[in-house]
Amino acid sequence: MGTLNRKQRQEQLGKTLAENPFLTDEELAELFNVSVQTIRLDRLTLGIPELRLRTEEVARASIEKVKSIGTREIVGELVDLELGDYGISIMETTSDMVFEKTKIVRSHYLFAQADSLALAIIDADIAVTGLVNVKYKRPVTAGERLVAKAEVIRRRGEDKFVVLVTTKSGQEQVFRAKFVVFVLREGTDGISAQLKD
Secondary structure: OOOOOHHHHHHHHHHHHHHOOOOOHHHHHHHHOOOHHHHHHHHHHHOOOOHHHHHHHHHHHHHOOOOOOOHHHOOOEEEEEEOOOEEEEEEEOOHHHEOOOOOEEOHHHHHHHHHHHHHHOOOOOOEEEEEEEEEEOOOOEOOOEEEEEEEEEEEEOOOEEEEEEEEEEOOEEEEEEEEEEEEOOOOOOOHHHHOOO
16 A cells, blocks of 8 residues: 555545455555554544454344345355345354365355355345356465455346355455346245246
């Protein structure tokens, strides 16, 4: 970010956290090329709470909105949600998620986080994944904090949505998927008929 004076840094810090409230103090320190303690002092000066409190505030309001799946079925922690529009979840990767030999997080964890988030943002009682285009950008290891963002990018009629999910570790994208999600209506003759184009 270059060399900023304290006032400039605090102003930029406020803007940065407004855009991405889920950055850790360590990530912010690296981004601004200052110590973690400096970031903490800047946050206190600006009245910005620590990450855990920022996350809890946003998560409480979001989790109650989910309609299409059970809230315990969301992989990761849902921290922001606007039904029919976007959502954000965070997943802390752990050593029990990795392959024993390579120590790389198994891909199904990244997919499950994205899939459950794509379903959670749909404003319907029943939604299912119909088609997915997935790209794993780089391997993820235990200890990385993954922030997935889902956004409805297209709507086809009342029952078909295209949802883009991107997952980042810090500032680096590690996963991307485009989901076609179908809304199922009660009283219909079955899932297969609704999933046809």
